[in-house]
Amino acid sequence: MRTLNQNILFNATGVKQVEEGKKEKLIALLVILPGILSVFIFFYIFSGWNFIISLTDWEGFIPSYNIIGLKNYIQLFQDPLFWTSLKNNILLIVLFVPGVMIIGLCMAVLLDQRVRAEGIFRTIYLLPFSLSFVVTATLWSWMYSPRVGTINFILGKLGLTSLRKGWITDPNMVMYCIIIALIWQFAGYSCIIFLAGIRSIPHSQTAAAMVDGASNFTIYWRIILPQIKASFITAFIIFMCFALKAFDFIWVLNRGGPGYSAHILGVTMYKETFSFDKFAYGATYSTIILLLSLLIVVPFLFRIYKEK
Amino acid sequence: MLNIKPSRILLYGLLIIFVIASLLPLWTCIVTALKSSQEVILTTPITPPIDPTMEKIIESINLLKKPLMNSLILVFSGVMVSAFFGSFIGYIFSKHRFPGSIYMFILIVLCLYIPPQVQLIPMVRTMSNLGLFGNLGALVLLYMLFGIPMCAFIFKTFYDDEIPDSYINAAKVDGAGIWTTYRRVVLPLSILPFVVAALLQVVVIWNDFIWGLVLTSGKANLPITVAMANLKGSFVAEWNLQMAGALWVSMPTLIIFIFLGKYIIRGYSGL
Numbered sequence: 001m002r003t004l005n006q007n008i009l010f011n012a013t014g015v016k017q018v019e020e021g022k023k024e025k026l027i028a029l030l031v032i033l034p035g036i037l038s039v040f041i042f043f044y045i046f047s048g049w050n051f052i053i054s055l056t057d058w059e060g061f062i063p064s065y066n067i068i069g070l071k072n073y074i075q076l077f078q079d080p081l082f083w084t085s086l087k088n089n090i091l092l093i094v095l096f097v098p099g100v101m102i103i104g105l106c107m108a109v110l111l112d113q114r115v116r117a118e119g120i121f122r123t124i125y126l127l128p129f130s131l132s133f134v135v136t137a138t139l140w141s142w143m144y145s146p147r148v149g150t151i152n153f154i155l156g157k158l159g160l161t162s163l164r165k166g167w168i169t170d171p172n173m174v175m176y177c178i179i180i181a182l183i184w185q186f187a188g189y190s191c192i193i194f195l196a197g198i199r200s201i202p203h204s205q206t207a208a209a210m211v212d213g214a215s216n217f218t219i220y221w222r223i224i225l226p227q228i229k230a231s232f233i234t235a236f237i238i239f240m241c242f243a244l245k246a247f248d249f250i251w252v253l254n255r256g257g258p259g260y261s262a263h264i265l266g267v268t269m270y271k272e273t274f275s276f277d278k279f280a281y282g283a284t285y286s287t288i289i290l291l292l293s294l295l296i297v298v299p300f301l302f303r304i305y306k307e308k
Numbered sequence: 309m310l311n312i313k314p315s316r317i318l319l320y321g322l323l324i325i326f327v328i329a330s331l332l333p334l335w336t337c338i339v340t341a342l343k344s345s346q347e348v349i350l351t352t353p354i355t356p357p358i359d360p361t362m363e364k365i366i367e368s369i370n371l372l373k374k375p376l377m378n379s380l381i382l383v384f385s386g387v388m389v390s391a392f393f394g395s396f397i398g399y400i401f402s403k404h405r406f407p408g409s410i411y412m413f414i415l416i417v418l419c420l421y422i423p424p425q426v427q428l429i430p431m432v433r434t435m436s437n438l439g440l441f442g443n444l445g446a447l448v449l450l451y452m453l454f455g456i457p458m459c460a461f462i463f464k465t466f467y468d469d470e471i472p473d474s475y476i477n478a479a480k481v482d483g484a485g486i487w488t489t490y491r492r493v494v495l496p497l498s499i500l501p502f503v504v505a506a507l508l509q510v511v512v513i514w515n516d517f518i519w520g521l522v523l524t525s526g527k528a529n530l531p532i533t534v535a536m537a538n539l540k541g542s543f544v545a546e547w548n549l550q551m552a553g554a555l556w557v558s559m560p561t562l563i564i565f566i567f568l569g570k571y572i573i574r575g576y577s578g579l
């Protein structure tokens with residue numbers, strides 16, 4: 001009898017628990033709802049709104065506008081400034097993304113050689129990444145300063161006076177200067193991503209290869225690199241997205257100048273919108289930036305979560 | 309007899325080259341900030357100051373005092389709210405899944421990759437409708453929301469990997485509800501993700517520039533990065549003042565990276 005009672009009691013509380021669970025789940029959802037809802041409004045509704053703005057002729061701060069369809073996009077594709085910005089942006093992507101990944105990977109492989117004081121090296125490599133773009137742009141305009149800058153000073157010391165340049169005042173050099181400075185800033189971050197990948201490989205595998213007489217190079221090339229594909233993809237996505245939305249560093253450095261030589265999509269978007277008050281046209285640029293970013297991220301995200 | 313292999317020497321040589329490359333711009337910043345204007349002209353950019361002076365350091369903090377306070381306000385309010393929401397959202401998505409929760413979570417993570425340019429114009433519009441445009445309040449509100457996706461991601465990853473479902477089930481059997489389980493079981497185990505999420509948010513908010521540039525106006529409302537950029541624009545030739553300002557702006561994040569770097573690294577490498 002006792003057990004029966006216990007059973008009934010257990011079942012009863014079980015049922016009650018399930019009901020309570022449902023109610024509780026609802027309350028929990030209500031608690032997270034404001035957070036999630038405002039995040040979704042901020043990120044998704046605004047993105048949609050931005051697209052709608054790009055279909056209007058809104059100029060200036062006060063919104064009084066008509067829907068004009070895709071005219072802004074037609075204008076955009078005929079705008080030489082758009083193509084200049086896109087060209088500069090592609091240059092940034094093509095050099096910055098592989099550059100920062102290769103240097104970060106080199107740092108990670110070097111740090112993986114049972115280095116003494118590894119933590120100190122790692123911390124130092126990551127320091128540039130702690131800085132705001134406003135700070136790094138200031139530091140690098142000092143480095144590149146034509147008259148008193150560090151780079152020209154070092155070149156002079158090395159006897160390479162002929163290589164001294166105006167750097168960021170030279171329209172043909174400025175994008176490369178920016179790319180080098182950004183690689184400098186992100187290399188430590190890239191190193192951390194790859195180091196985490198390398199460290200996640202079980203030690204037994206490399207030990208086994210070593211027993212078989214594999215050289216250090218073979219171990220990395222044949223065993224470690226193929227297994228850190230996930231790190232490569234992560235780094236690629238992060239740096240691609242950064243290169244597409246980059247703005248701060250270039251704006252603070254020289255407002256995208258001299259001339260239009262360092263205008264990339266993010267810079268031109270800001271200028272059209274807030275310097276010339278062409279809100280609708282600026283929104284057209286941002287829609288393009290968003291589409292390019294989504295093109296890179298979405299396939300990757302869905303693949304990752306489908307695997308899980 | 310000390311016997312060092314040449315390959316080890318090469319290894320440390322390369323490591324040190326990377327160290328020099330990483331630190332050189334910072335080094336020139338520090339030495340220049342400590343020089344008088346005359347000495348900046350007379351000495352090279354990398355030699356230490358012969359006669360160090362705090363003059364420009366003090367001058368720049370006087371210019372940046374108010375923006376520094378503004379940025380502190382932004383950091384504290386932003387971190388508190390997004391860490392709390394992030395933790396609870398992470399907990400629900402990790403331990404109390406519901407139909408469609410995985411897709412909802414993908415949408416939250418996707419927010420991390422949406423370029424800010426898309427939100428600039430609608431945000432300006434919304435803030436002026438709310439009467440907050442130009443005020444610090446606009447940024448306070450913004451950063452509260454802005455950090456939620458990243459915090460949610462950090463907490464969910466941590467709860468997935470480090471807190472076994474059996475803990476939650478055990479609490480359930482003992483009659484604890486979702487909220488009680490969170491408070492009594494999950495929260496006390498969440499110190500690490502709280503530290504990681506908070507530090508990452510501090511760095512992100514402190515260093516952010518574009519939102520302050522767009523949403524605030526007037527000297528009293530600027531965050532420190534925008535004030536610093538203005539400093540750069542208005543004193544072109546005064547390199548020592550600019551470097552002193554840069555030093556103030558970078559101080560908090562440098563301290564975090566140097567002394568609490570292991571938490572930052574855990575955050576960047578996915579906990």
